[in-house]
Structures are given as C-alpha cells and as structure tokens.
Amino acid sequence: xxxxxxxxxxxxxCASMKVPTYKSVNHIVAHRGAFKKNGFPENSIASLQExxxxxxxxxxxxxxxxxxxxxxxxxxxxxxxxxxxxTRYAELIQYPLSNDEKLPTLREYLLAGEKGxxxxxxxxxxxxxxxxxxxxxxxxDNVLDLVKEIKPSYRxxxxxxxxxxxxxxxxxxxxxxxxxxNGDKTPDxxxxxxxxxxxxxxSVYKKHPExxxxxxxxxxxxxxxxxxxxxxxDDFLKQGFDLITTxxxxxxxxxx
Numbered sequence: 001x002x003x004x005x006x007x008x009x010x011x012x013x014c015a016s017m018k019v020p021t022y023k024s025v026n027h028i029v030a031h032r033g034a035f036k037k038n039g040f041p042e043n044s045i046a047s048l049q050e051x052x053x054x055x056x057x058x059x060x061x062x063x064x065x066x067x068x069x070x071x072x073x074x075x076x077x078x079x080x081x082x083x084x085x086x087t088r089y090a091e092l093i094q095y096p097l098s099n100d101e102k103l104p105t106l107r108e109y110l111l112a113g114e115k116g117x118x119x120x121x122x123x124x125x126x127x128x129x130x131x132x133x134x135x136x137x138x139x140x141d142n143v144l145d146l147v148k149e150i151k152p153s154y155r156x157x158x159x160x161x162x163x164x165x166x167x168x169x170x171x172x173x174x175x176x177x178x179x180x181x182n183g184d185k186t187p188d189x190x191x192x193x194x195x196x197x198x199x200x201x202x203s204v205y206k207k208h209p210e211x212x213x214x215x216x217x218x219x220x221x222x223x224x225x226x227x228x229x230x231x232x233x234d235d236f237l238k239q240g241f242d243l244i245t246t247x248x249x250x251x252x253x254x255x256x
Contacts, residue, residue: 071106
C-alpha cells in the first residue's frame with residue numbers, strides 16, 4: 001500500500017492552523033461524489049456522503065460563485081438554465097436537485113464532509129470564471145476565506161483548469177495542496193510553480209508518457225480523470241498512479 005499524497009500537514013492560514021493528512025487506503029477519487037450507482041445527483045451532499053461511506057481516498061466537487069457572491073456546488077455554468085455567475089442564490093435555490101436537495105452552498109458541503117469522515121479528502125475544483133480575472137481572484141479568495149473560517153478536520157485538495165487560479169491559491173496559501181487540470185504544463189513547470197499534483201485527462205498521459213516518469217522523479221502526485229473503463233483503470237494502477245478519478249468508485253475500490 002502506498003501513500004498517495006505527502007505526509008506533511010497542510011497549513012490553512014498560518015503555521016498554527018493545521019489539518020491532518022491521511023494515510024491512503026486506496027487510489028479512488030469519486031468524481032462529483034459517488035453519484036452514479038444509487039442515482040444521486042452529481043455534486044449533491046448525498047453523493048458526497050456516499051463517497052465518504054465507501055471510504056474513497058477523495059471526493060471531487062465543483063465550486064462556482066453566484067451574482068451575490070454565494071459559493072455554490074455545481075459543475076455546469078448554468079443551473080436550470082440560469083447562468084450561476086449572473087443569478088442570485090435565492091433564485092437558484094428555487095430549483096431543487098433531483099433528490100429534492102437544494103443547490104448546496106460550499107459552507108454546507110464542507111460541513112457535510114465532516115460526517116463520518118475518517119480518511120476522505122475533499123477535492124475542491126474551482127471552476128473558471130467567465131467574468132474576467134478580477135472575478136476569478138475574488139472567487140479564489142472567498143473560497144480560501146471560508147475554508148479558513150470552517151477549519152475542516154479533513155484535508156482539502158484544490159484543483160482547477162485555470163492556471164492563474166492555481167497560482168492565486170498558492171499566493172494566498174503557499175502550503176496548499178494544489179493540482180492542475182488543464183494538461184498543458186510539464187511536471188517541471190508544475191514543480192517550479194509549487195503545484196503538487198498533475199491531474200490530467202488520460203489522453204494527455206497517452207500523448208506524453210514521459211511526463212509520468214518525470215512526475216515521479218519530482219515527487220508530483222499523479223492523478224488521472226475521468227477513468228470509467230476497468231481495463232484503463234487497471235493500466236493506470238499498474239503504472240503507479242497515485243489517484244484515479246472515476247464515475248465508478250465502487251468498481252475502482254474492488255481493484256485495489
């Protein structure tokens with residue numbers, strides 16, 4: 001059994017504010033929570049709690065900010081055809097999820113992540129903003145301020161497709177565990193920037209297999225998304241990947 005992530009403590013706001021990291025029990029990150037098997041909505045609190053119940057190494061979810069600066073959990077830029085960044089939260093919650101949950105806020109999601117959680121990281125994806133770089137920085141700052149306030153007992157891993165968002169996180173929180181998603185940076189570039197994880201689509205690794213070896217040499221965490229085919233999953237496990245992000249966490253957990 002391997003450790004999937006460094007064993008150092010993650011500093012949230014200052015040296016005296018720390019949360020524990022956990023020994024890896026598996027390599028599986030539930031993509032948008034463990035939603036598929038039980039028909040839960042993606043990114044719902046139900047799917048998060050199921051990922052925790054299963055004991056996944058991580059549960060990934062997506063954060064956006066509404067027009068009135070409410071941090072909400074949703075993958076798409078729209079909720080019920082309403083553009084989240086241009087809509088107030090009170091209007092967004094008029095349309096519940098398919099299991100009758102209301103659209104969760106980040107605060108509610110982080111608090112729900114405490115329940116029964118012994119070793120599941122929350123993998124917090126900050127979605128790029130369509131309203132410009134100032135808005136993007138504000139989203140990052142608001143996310144970090146909320147995490148600082150809540151002080152969760154589990155570890156948070158920050159991920160984003162927006163490289164500037166990743167570097168903003170590290171500017172504000174230098175010891176944060178950040179993984180980059182977009183697939184256009186080499187392991188050396190990530191190392192130089194202080195980004196601890198390479199979280200790329202499987203197609204990127206097929207195009208650049210040399211990055212796998214180099215990432216291991218540099219101590220960069222290797223994550224791959226979104227791997228649902230079992231033969232692909234086996235292949236990445238054989239290659240020594242630290243994390244497999246999947247819509248099929250139940251199947252992935254059987255293959256450890």
